[in-house]
Amino acid sequence: MPTKYTSDMKNKFRLLLEYISLIAICLVFPSGFTFAQPNLPSVFPDRIILNPTPDPLTSLAITWRTDTTVHVGFCEWQLATDTKIKAEESNSVKSNTKTVEYQFKDEPKIIVNQHSLILSGLLPSTEYIYRVGFDANWSEWFQFRTPGKKNEEFSFVYFGDPQVGLKTEWPRLIRKAYQQCPDCRFMLYAGDIINRAERDIEWQEWFDAGSFIFSTIPQIMTPGNHDYSGLTLDHHWNSQFAQPTNGPSGLKGTCFFVDYPKLRLISIDSAAGSELEDENGYPLQEQKTWLDSVLYTNKKEWVIVTTHLPFYSTKENRDNPKLRKHFQPLLEKYKVDIVLTGHDHSYGRGRASDNINNKHTVVYVVSVSGSKFYLLGTKPWMEQSAGNLELFQTITIKENILMYKSYTASGLLFDEFMLKRNGNGEKKFTDFKAQK
Ligand SMILES: [Fe+2]
Known part of the structure; x- marks a missing residue:
C-alpha cells in the first residue's frame, strides 16, 4: 500500500533538505558568512x-x-x-x-x-x-x-560634506573631480565625511569611493559634527589620518595649518566643544588665540580658512553668530581671502561682514558634495546659491590670480569667480557667474 505523505511529513522533509543545503554551503564556503562584511582587514594593505x-x-x-x-x-x-x-x-x-x-x-x-x-x-x-x-x-x-616652488601654478579640490550616499552617489562625484583636476595638489573636505561617527562600514564606503585617488593625492579634512560622537572625535580620525599637529594641543589633527607655495591653508575645528556652543569653552578660546598667531606670522600671499560650520548659513533658521563674533574680526584684520565650509547641505557663496566699517571683505562659501540636501533659504548674504545640487570646487592659484570654479557631478561649470591682487596688495573681485 503506497505511503501517504501528510503535510507534517512534507514540512519535516523540507526542513531536512534546507539543513543539508546549509551544511553543504558552509563546507564549500567556510567564510561564507563574512561576505556581507566588506570592511574586514586582511594581511594586504x-x-x-x-x-x-x-x-x-x-x-x-x-x-x-x-x-x-x-x-x-x-x-x-x-x-x-x-x-x-x-x-x-x-x-x-x-x-x-x-x-x-x-x-x-x-x-x-x-x-x-x-x-x-x-x-x-x-x-x-x-x-x-x-x-x-x-x-x-x-x-x-x-x-x-610634490608641490612646486613659489611661481608654479597649482590647484586643489574642495568638497562640502560627503556624509550621505558614500556608496551610491558620492563615488561619481569624486571621480569627476579627479578627472577635472587630475594634477591637483590636494583635496580638501569641509567636514562630515561620514554620517555616523565611529561607524567603520561608512569609512569603508568612503575609502572605496576614493580608492587610488586617496593614495595618489593628499587629502585634508577638517572635522564636522558628524565626525564627533558627542564630544569625542571619531577614533578613526587620528588613527587612519596623519594630519599636521601644529594646532592647539587638545586639537591635534583637527586644527592645523599647511603652507603651500603662495597659500597658507588653515583648518579651524568648529565641531569641537559641541559646535562652539560654549563661547567661553576651551576649544574656542584656544583656537582663537592660535588663529591670531598663525595669521600674524603668515607670509603667504593667499590665505584660505576651512571649517565645518558656515560663518553665514544657507538654511533658513540657521545661523552661527558666535563663530562670526569670535573669528570674523581676525579674518578681516589679516585679510583672509576665502572661508570654505559645509554643514548646511546646499550651496551659497557671497561676500559679507557684520562690521559696517569693514574695508576687507572675505568670500564665504557653503557647499555640499554628498546626496543629503536641505532646503535652500533666502539669505541676503548669498550672491550665488543652489539647492539639491552635488558640487565640487577647484581653486587655482597662479601668481597674483586666484580662480574659483564650482562644478556639478556631471562636470558642468556652475559657479565661477576670480580674485586678483595688484602690486599694492589691493584685491579685485570678479563674479563670472553674475556676468553670464
Ligand atoms: Fe554638519
Whole structure:
C-alpha cells in the first residue's frame, strides 16, 4: 500500500533538505558568512591614504591598515621611473604601527593595525613612486607629485560634506573631480565625511569611493559634527589620518595649518566643544588665540580658512553668530581671502561682514558634495546659491590670480569667480557667474 505523505511529513522533509543545503554551503564556503562584511582587514594593505605635512614640498604622510597579524609595515619609495621598477633600489621607511579597535553600537567590532609614516627629504615639484606593505604582501606602486616652488601654478579640490550616499552617489562625484583636476595638489573636505561617527562600514564606503585617488593625492579634512560622537572625535580620525599637529594641543589633527607655495591653508575645528556652543569653552578660546598667531606670522600671499560650520548659513533658521563674533574680526584684520565650509547641505557663496566699517571683505562659501540636501533659504548674504545640487570646487592659484570654479557631478561649470591682487596688495573681485 503506497505511503501517504501528510503535510507534517512534507514540512519535516523540507526542513531536512534546507539543513543539508546549509551544511553543504558552509563546507564549500567556510567564510561564507563574512561576505556581507566588506570592511574586514586582511594581511594586504588597504585604506592607503596620503596627508600633507606642514611642509608638503619636502615631506608627505602615508597611512594604511592591515589585520593584526601584520605587526609592522614599510614604505618603499623612489623617483618615478619610466622603465621597469627596481624595488631593491628604493628607499625604505618603517611605519609606526598600533592596534586600534573600532566599535559602533552592536555592529561587529573591527580590530586593525594602523600603520603610519612620513616620507621626508623629498624634492619640490618632483614625481615619486611608492608602495606599502610587508614581507610578500605589498600594495601596487602609486605615484604622487610634490608641490612646486613659489611661481608654479597649482590647484586643489574642495568638497562640502560627503556624509550621505558614500556608496551610491558620492563615488561619481569624486571621480569627476579627479578627472577635472587630475594634477591637483590636494583635496580638501569641509567636514562630515561620514554620517555616523565611529561607524567603520561608512569609512569603508568612503575609502572605496576614493580608492587610488586617496593614495595618489593628499587629502585634508577638517572635522564636522558628524565626525564627533558627542564630544569625542571619531577614533578613526587620528588613527587612519596623519594630519599636521601644529594646532592647539587638545586639537591635534583637527586644527592645523599647511603652507603651500603662495597659500597658507588653515583648518579651524568648529565641531569641537559641541559646535562652539560654549563661547567661553576651551576649544574656542584656544583656537582663537592660535588663529591670531598663525595669521600674524603668515607670509603667504593667499590665505584660505576651512571649517565645518558656515560663518553665514544657507538654511533658513540657521545661523552661527558666535563663530562670526569670535573669528570674523581676525579674518578681516589679516585679510583672509576665502572661508570654505559645509554643514548646511546646499550651496551659497557671497561676500559679507557684520562690521559696517569693514574695508576687507572675505568670500564665504557653503557647499555640499554628498546626496543629503536641505532646503535652500533666502539669505541676503548669498550672491550665488543652489539647492539639491552635488558640487565640487577647484581653486587655482597662479601668481597674483586666484580662480574659483564650482562644478556639478556631471562636470558642468556652475559657479565661477576670480580674485586678483595688484602690486599694492589691493584685491579685485570678479563674479563670472553674475556676468553670464
Ligand atoms: Fe554638519
